[in-house]
Amino acid sequence: MVMRFLTASAAKVILNAIRAGMSEVEVSLDLGRTSSTIRVDVYERDIDKLKKIVADPSSVYFIRDGEYYKAAISRDHFYKLMPTGENTAPALVIDGVLMHRVKETNPMDDASSKAVHCAKGGFNMLEVCTGLGYSTIACLSRGVASIITIEKDHDVLDLARINPWSKEIFDNPHVTVIEGDAIDVIREFDNRQFDSILHDPPRFTMATELYTKEFYRDLFRVLKSNGVMFHYVGSPGARHRRIDLQKGIMSRLRKVGFLQIRRRKNVFGITAKKP
Numbered sequence: 001m002v003m004r005f006l007t008a009s010a011a012k013v014i015l016n017a018i019r020a021g022m023s024e025v026e027v028s029l030d031l032g033r034t035s036s037t038i039r040v041d042v043y044e045r046d047i048d049k050l051k052k053i054v055a056d057p058s059s060v061y062f063i064r065d066g067e068y069y070k071a072a073i074s075r076d077h078f079y080k081l082m083p084t085g086e087n088t089a090p091a092l093v094i095d096g097v098l099m100h101r102v103k104e105t106n107p108m109d110d111a112s113s114k115a116v117h118c119a120k121g122g123f124n125m126l127e128v129c130t131g132l133g134y135s136t137i138a139c140l141s142r143g144v145a146s147i148i149t150i151e152k153d154h155d156v157l158d159l160a161r162i163n164p165w166s167k168e169i170f171d172n173p174h175v176t177v178i179e180g181d182a183i184d185v186i187r188e189f190d191n192r193q194f195d196s197i198l199h200d201p202p203r204f205t206m207a208t209e210l211y212t213k214e215f216y217r218d219l220f221r222v223l224k225s226n227g228v229m230f231h232y233v234g235s236p237g238a239r240h241r242r243i244d245l246q247k248g249i250m251s252r253l254r255k256v257g258f259l260q261i262r263r264r265k266n267v268f269g270i271t272a273k274k275p
């Protein structure tokens with residue numbers, strides 16, 4: 001199924017081309033991954049839809065079988081893709097909360113800076129919290145042998161399935177995406193199964209269960225000796241709260257056996273090693 005994606009800026013390019021009477025224009029229809037020369041007349045009957053997209057710069061739209069849709073899902077929660085720039089991957093927003101860093105970075109660059117701390121050539125990795133799969137892709141590009149990644153939310157995976165920037169996690173034979181709650185799924189893994197772990201949870205208040213001593217004990221159990229975990233913490237709330245949160249996390253990691261626990265300020269995370 002061929003899907004064409006439009007953001008406000010792509011829609012504006014097409015609208016301007018229609019107004020200028022052009023027959024062709026160059027634009028990206030896959031959220032900035034590639035650009036192509038398109039026939040402008042195909043869009044002439046959709047001027048009102050294009051105007052609506054231009055007026056909504058924080059959403060992504062797609063066209064399937066001639067129909068226009070917003071890349072958003074509204075069920076128990078509200079999920080949507082949000083453009084982050086001309087040639088950068090869209091961010092995931094759940095109930096108005098951004099799941100990716102976009103300030104002074106973009107979701108893919110941010111994912112790469114996390115992967116640097118835990119992904120190495122030949123590693124068998126575990127990732128907790130697939131999201132749109134950007135950190136999975138960043139680990140793959142560092143040459144990991146395999147990566148198992150866990151996402152509990154079916155709707156998030158549905159958005160990933162349509163997102164051109166997430167494609168690799170479903171196509172690459174070195175990736176296993178498990179749909180399930182990491183709290184349960186992790187119990188199925190063997191002791192010392194993984195060379196390293198990337199733990200990329202939502203902010204503390206949205207998923208406290210992923211910040212507990214019990215869960216850290218499970219992460220410790222499935223990690224090999226000398227294995228490293230990168231734990232994204234983010235920067236929620238006021239400065240003093242962030243420090244309290246980090247302190248609490250570091251203390252719980254120490255209690256379950258992790259050593260060499262270090263703050264990684266530039267990536268808003270913590271690394272910890274299993275002795």
Ligand SMILES: C[S@@+](CC[C@H](N)C(=O)[O-])C[C@H]1O[C@@H](n2cnc3c(N)ncnc32)[C@H](O)[C@@H]1O
Nearest residue numbers: 129130131132133134135151152153182200202
């Ligand atoms: C910050 S995002 C992850 C971003 C992701 N690493 C990426 O690169 O796109 C956090 C994700 O964790 C998922 N999540 C929340 N609780 C979970 C749980 N208990 N088990 C697995 N996934 C969970 C959320 O649905 C959300 O998609």
